[in-house]
Amino acid sequence: MSHLLQERAVHVVGIGMHPYQFPGDTPYVQLGLTAVRESLRDAGLAWPQVQAAYVGTAAIGMAAGRVMLRHLGSTGLEITQVENASASGSSAFRLACLAVASGQHEVVLAVGVDKFGHGLRASGSDGLSSLSPTATVPVSKFALLARRYLRDAGLSVESMARVAVKNHGNAALNPYAQFRKPRSLEQVLGSPKVAGDLTVQQCCPRGEGAAAVIVASDAAIARLGLARSRAVRVTASVSTSERLGQGDTPPIVDLVRESAAVERRHGKIVSIMSEAGRVGEAHLAVYSGAKAAILGFSKAIAQEHGHDCINVNVVALGAVSHEGIKDGALAPSATPENNERLAKMLKAYPISRGLNRLARPEDVSGMVAFLASDRAAFITGQSIGVSGGYTML
Numbered sequence: 001m002s003h004l005l006q007e008r009a010v011h012v013v014g015i016g017m018h019p020y021q022f023p024g025d026t027p028y029v030q031l032g033l034t035a036v037r038e039s040l041r042d043a044g045l046a047w048p049q050v051q052a053a054y055v056g057t058a059a060i061g062m063a064a065g066r067v068m069l070r071h072l073g074s075t076g077l078e079i080t081q082v083e084n085a086s087a088s089g090s091s092a093f094r095l096a097c098l099a100v101a102s103g104q105h106e107v108v109l110a111v112g113v114d115k116f117g118h119g120l121r122a123s124g125s126d127g128l129s130s131l132s133p134t135a136t137v138p139v140s141k142f143a144l145l146a147r148r149y150l151r152d153a154g155l156s157v158e159s160m161a162r163v164a165v166k167n168h169g170n171a172a173l174n175p176y177a178q179f180r181k182p183r184s185l186e187q188v189l190g191s192p193k194v195a196g197d198l199t200v201q202q203c204c205p206r207g208e209g210a211a212a213v214i215v216a217s218d219a220a221i222a223r224l225g226l227a228r229s230r231a232v233r234v235t236a237s238v239s240t241s242e243r244l245g246q247g248d249t250p251p252i253v254d255l256v257r258e259s260a261a262v263e264r265r266h267g268k269i270v271s272i273m274s275e276a277g278r279v280g281e282a283h284l285a286v287y288s289g290a291k292a293a294i295l296g297f298s299k300a301i302a303q304e305h306g307h308d309c310i311n312v313n314v315v316a317l318g319a320v321s322h323e324g325i326k327d328g329a330l331a332p333s334a335t336p337e338n339n340e341r342l343a344k345m346l347k348a349y350p351i352s353r354g355l356n357r358l359a360r361p362e363d364v365s366g367m368v369a370f371l372a373s374d375r376a377a378f379i380t381g382q383s384i385g386v387s388g389g390y391t392m393l
Helices: 004-008 030-043 066-074 090-103 138-153 157-171 186-191 218-224 251-263 282-304 336-353 363-369
Strands: 010-021 053-057 078-083 107-114 194-197 208-217 266-276 310-317 383-387 390-391
Touching: 010 090, 010 218, 010 251, 010 266, 030 066, 030 107, 053 090, 053 186, 066 107, 066 157, 090 107, 138 157, 138 194, 138 363, 157 186, 157 251, 194 251, 208 218, 251 310, 266 282, 266 363, 282 310, 282 383, 310 363, 363 383
Parallel strands: 053 078, 053 107, 266 310, 310 383
Antiparallel strands: 010 208, 107 208, 383 390
């Protein structure tokens, strides 16, 4: 999916949440619509402008999206329900991004909403006897993984507990968090044990809530007049599952490592060379050949790493003004031959480039900055000439 996100930009233009809370009598419709309405206000959009919706839920039941979203009005939008256990919400977001990146839709809603206690685990209906009543309880697996990590990394139980201290500190500042009290290291370690080295204050509580995100394309942002300065571009989204284990590393550990590696596979490479590498100069054959090698090497990298969403481009410079050039002549220490060559080059530039001046350093830096920005995500494998303030693909 990452290559699609590079070819066709997807932006988050609105977000909304319902505060997370302990299980109660609040209907899931109220939880979800609170988040959706807040995301619409945040984006500055009306409900009919949303073309599709992906609703992530693991425990509510069939057709939860239609039952909830009909209260906003029947607009004929496409509604897809997504169930992927604890990843239901993030999977809905991924599918919403894919719908925009593929060109199927321009404005799409992703919402995750759930209430505790309504879901049934498929593992209880697989026809196989469980090894123990707690064999599929996540906390028991996490406790085993945590103990292994502490052992392999040579860390103490206190080191892991400090993560919870940090998380509680952040939650205390977040009006949407379920727990909003800071906790000390002593409090975290002193709370009741749940499994292994994990204590109550290191574990996620049972709760309910909702979150919504609206994603849009560049074209939609321009057409609807949305604030581009507030739009956050999506650069990666990864979905995977365990492979057959190799060695003694748990498959779930390899899964997380692989997902993180895929997320990092995007970036920009901007090479800089002389324009001589593109046009060549007979009396500078070795120099021109060296610059042409930079061009060829960059194009090869662009082709090889395109599937990793790594853009590679070349800025090819013509003559650039600097302190050594004054009034159409090189510095006094330059040879007469070089001065004569420069004069001929300057005379030719107004004809070939349309601007009667040398390129400026800011022309070069501006082009490099552009190629390194998200605005240039559609450009790769190109050589861009910069001469006399004029850029040319």
